[in-house]
Amino acid sequence: MIAALALAAALAAAPAPTSPGPRIVIASDSTAANYTADRYPQMGWGMVLKCSLDSGVQVVNLARGGRSTKTFIEEGLWDQLVAQLQPGDTVLIQFGHNDADTKKIERHTDPNGVYDVNLRRFVADVRKAKATPVLVTPIARWMWENGEPKDAHGPYAATIHRVAQDLKVPLVDLDGDMLTALKARGPLASQRLYLQYQPYDHVARYPDGISDDTHINEQGARLGAALVATRLAGLKLPISRRVHPASVAGQPRLGGPTCP
Template sequence: MRTLYIAGDSTAAQKYADAAPETGWGMALPFFLHRDVAVANHAVNGRSTKSFLDEGRLDTVLTAIRPGDVLLIQFGHNDQKITDPTRYTEPWTSYQDNLRRYVAGARERGALPVLATSVERRKFDAGGTALRTLGDYPAAMRAVAREESVDLLDVQELSLALWQKLGPETTKTYFNWTPTEQDNTHFNPPGAIAVARLVAAELLRTGVLAPRDTRRLDDEIPAGWITWPDADPEETGP
């Protein structure tokens, strides 16, 4: 069995019952992959390329990863946090340097690194045009992908096009809008499923995965397939 590891932030991360209906797209990705491709979702809320490294999380992934596995790397939202030195990176220097560490670590272990630009937030101008919110980070990642000959999933552009197609009102049904919260960054089940579908289709398009590795790319996936475990093992301990 081949394993696809996800290193990323809250947009991809596993969510638990206390956060429902918030849903990371990594929770929905297995719906689009054959059972012979396992998903190991190491994405964690609030992490940047820097904090994920500093906390030893990349080391944990690289200890487990095996030749032939895939390491999907998606960061940017929290690298933007210029007032937080534990997370902030400058897009054209430290951010790129960190991405190269992820790429090199995967390759040293015979695994395939894949870079994915960050999924766009829900933001529209007064005329209903979906806006980019991620600064230079997607462009900086694209440059690393070119320079290092790494497969790139351009999730930013694909998600921006999807939000534009859906429009300001319909996109509210994809993001974590609840009676008490208007969250334009994180997803509910339909949004996570939609983004996971984009990711799976890009994995197929780039040749990272073969047609036999994917499924249901054109099928409707019920939101009820998403479930939330009771508790985060990192929080509860052994």
């Protein structure tokens, strides 16, 4: 059983083989990453982005949990990604959650220092490979203050906007769009998008309950993917005509990353 789970995890994390069709490559953290079935209901938005794409578009999800721009570089993950880029690829770059972490200091970056430098490096490397970089602000946390969703990524999101403007990089404002979606749903309904469960809600995975304002469940992942796709479709990139965003109004619960 352990060997089977290890194999499944390896397959989920492995890059897809070279394909002549259009590809979307994701560089990110746990909020976009792939997860095996035993981790359900936790899912990353990268797992269901395919549901908003033509069937011929391949998603290569290289997101890894716990990574910041700094550790993604230090662990060699960025070099591995660049090595397999193909001309014409679209690369979605979303970091910030772990760059803002001051408890696990090895992840932390200054939003106006190393974080800025790293984002500019990512853009330059992708362009050198004749691929298209797209900067993505980190998906909003489930945090509320005075009846309003609270922005948890201010300086990091601001840096992404600045770098995108400076370098003329397409931008997906997932943070801003998710904050808008949370406000529209309100605190109670939007809570159902995250790993927020009482002990009786999800006995199999969280017998003691869980209160996680960062990581998203299946519905959160589907909403996040639909928001990303909506922005991609409007960017007038070569990939944009292959994007057909799923509805952001309501997300089905299918028990895994299958498409409706």
